[in-house]
Amino acid sequence: MDARAPLPSIRGIGYSIRATSPEFEDLDAKLDEAERLGVDFVELPLFAWTLVVGGTVREDRLARLVAATRARPFAFTAHGPLAINLMDAKERLPRHLAVLDAAIGIAGAIGAAHLVIHAGCVRGDDDVEMAYVRQRDALAAAGDKAGSAGVTLCVENVFRFEPMRETALPGRLAAELDAIAHPNVRATLDFSHALLRCNDARVDFMKEIAALAPFAQHLHVHDSFGRPLTSWAIDEAERAALGEGDLHLPLGWGGIDWDRIANTCRFPPGTVVNLELNRRYWAELPDQIDVLRDFAGKLAAAPLAV
Template sequence: MLKIGSNISEVRIDGNLDHLCRDLDAFQEFGLTAAEIGVHGTDVIRNGKLDLKRIADIQKILNRYPFSYSVHAPNPLNLMDEEDFDLHVDVMRSSLEFTQAIGAEIMVYHPGRFQAEESFGPLGKIVSSEERCRRLLDLEAEILLNFASEFPGQTIAMENARPYRYHSPYCYAETISALQDQVERINRDNVGMTLDFGHLHMAAKFYGFAEIAAVKQVAHLIRHCHVHDNFGGTVYHTDKQQTHQIPLGKGDSHMPVGWGNIDFASIFSCFLDQYQGLLITELRGRYFAATGESAANLLYITENLQAA
């Protein structure tokens, strides 16, 4: 039976472990069976290093609950960052050590960016040469191959990226086919893909590719899912105020399942029969009260597909 859960919002937790308990209690009330812990919400990694006392405190909390856990590495982690490469490698290792410590098997990693999101400016994207892009892809593949060998019990699930108007392609993983190429190039059983439904929907509209065909092509690589809704419209990176974008159907809104226009049933039909991972309804903190509704909608979709 598939396990359906949600993310622990780093904005809601903001380093407060009492808030972690509060939201895990609510997940039980919602009837969830899984939870995804964002390392960046717990303050367990500081300047690349694990706080061992804090990780012990988190372990005690998580052990009180019956959930299956996955972990999300910090969003700014970028194994293509040449300026602070050693620091990013330390953060990656610490994130995997945290995943191991809490007994999770999946760690979500946002693939490397040719241009870091925090460097986006008003003049648009920084154009990278083909030679630089190839070199950075080589760099990321090499370090992920090393980590896959160092942590054989954890799966590194590389997440497809969302596009940004005026800045894309800032990340190769905006297109499913390019992410597939990198995963298959690494060629390790414990390096796979996180399929993010919201990012897929935005990228398909932005680049004009067919969502269903793209998912069928990578079905064998999908190890984890982030399931949330949107309307597919892209925005300029710095405009993050969701309340202004949703009336226009724009933004990576991370709404509850059923609130946007993603065809979840058609996408799931491409791979659900062979899928063994968790289904994480990854919502923004502003939708926390609708977490149960989102999970129920997701359960309805998947049960109907399995019964067909």
Template sequence: MHLIGMKIDEVRIDGRMDCFQKDLEELNYMGIKAVELPVHGMDVILNGQINHRRMDQVTEILKPFKFRYSVHSPNPLNLMDKEEPKLHADILAASLEFARQVGAKAVVVHSGRFIPEELFTLCPARDIPEREKARLLAQEARILQEVCALYPDVTVALENARPYLSQSPYCYAERLGNLKTQVLDVNRDNVRINLDFGHLFMCATFYDFDPMAEVSQIRGLVAHTHIHDNFGGAVHHFQKQQTHQLPLGKGDSHMPVGWGSVPVAGMLQQILPEYEGLFMMELRSRYFNDIQESKLNLRKIIMQINQGENGVNLSRDLHPDRSTTQKTHHRHQI
């Protein structure tokens, strides 16, 4: 059975256990069957180590619920970090330990960034030497091999990245082919891919490629998904205000399924029926009251695919007309 889940928004709960518990209760009432837990939103990791007092609070709160769980590691975690790679390795290990304690089978990890978002302002876009890229890829692979060997019962799902105007390609995982190569190079059964549908559509618009053909490259490697909607338009890293971006159809909107132009059905058709993981919606907290609608739209798509129906369409074709999305910014090759 394919379970539809919802990620708890780390900014929404902001370390407050009462808000965390309330959101779990609301999701349970909505009939959500799986939840992605943001370890960083609950202050479970402090300075690279498990905060055991908070860990005990979280496990106590989770006791009454019957959700299937996955975990999102801290967003700034970067296994290509040049200054403190051991700290980032410790954060990865702590995230996997948290997952083991709450019974989660998958941990989402943002793929390594050659230049992290936090340094964009200080590091203008530049061509990164191939030797430096190779060194950082090897560093990430080594950390994954070492840490994941300690947690064979938990799968790390490396997430494909979104593009940024004037900064891409800052991350190898803006293209799924590169992400596939890295996963295969790590060569561990518990290192796979988290397919972020919204990020992929933004990259497809930015780099001008077919997102369905891109997904077809990673069949059998997808262990987790992030499903949400947008209109495909890339923005600069400092453009964060949703009320400014939505009228223009720009940004990593994380809207409910069916509200934007992401060809969710077409992407899902590339990984089903082999895919056995969770269908995890990752909506911004501003859409909390729209979770039910998103769930129903996603369920409809999955049912139509499973039934082998043709012409799956929620306000758009499987291959949306590019004229309705942002003009392609084909500026880089990675």
């Protein structure tokens, strides 16, 4: 079978490249590697490059990025700034909206199919339900802008860390997206984040991700054990040894049951399956692409979400 042949119901597979320079002068070599691996998508780390300053796009840098991403045999998705928080306090929300607008413009300029942004969180003493209202309103408006740019916003479930009071469980994120009901506002289902959040809340992981799956046009795939980071550890190798935290391990190294996910979750047509591997495990990438393609094939064999 042609390595690039599309899988039924799955739009394609890809992986997130890891930025090593804020000026992305090493991008050509990273895209050459992706070309050799025969993936369908590459996810670009907009959050790690100097593209937006004070909410304004640096047009000279964007022009260089557009030039660097032309004429490749794969498509692109993009991960927006991690700091965007549409549930932040009302007085700080305009900053987040400006950065989101900038990220949508960048994603449109490079032809990215999906722009991943993190679900919001509440850290202070704000009313949680009003914070969800702010997020719904902001996402609905951003969805209109994304649609005009030819981009789908894919809101990624995250987990609680630092002094975070609230971030949506996968099932709650599904309900929020259902309430917004915007064709350009969908989900990124991050399985490891979901396991961490569900274990923290002591709720059923499979039930929660099955609720979000029909909204998830984008998947972030990486392994972990779903254990919070609680031990004193200096190096990432120690965290891996303890099995704690958001480890971004190769598939099969952690405790996630990928076969059960494939048998339980039902995803919409056009889903992109994206590997998010920690840079320290990059030597595993070629073998992991084969594992990822096998997982995507199992997803493709399952009935579609309706």
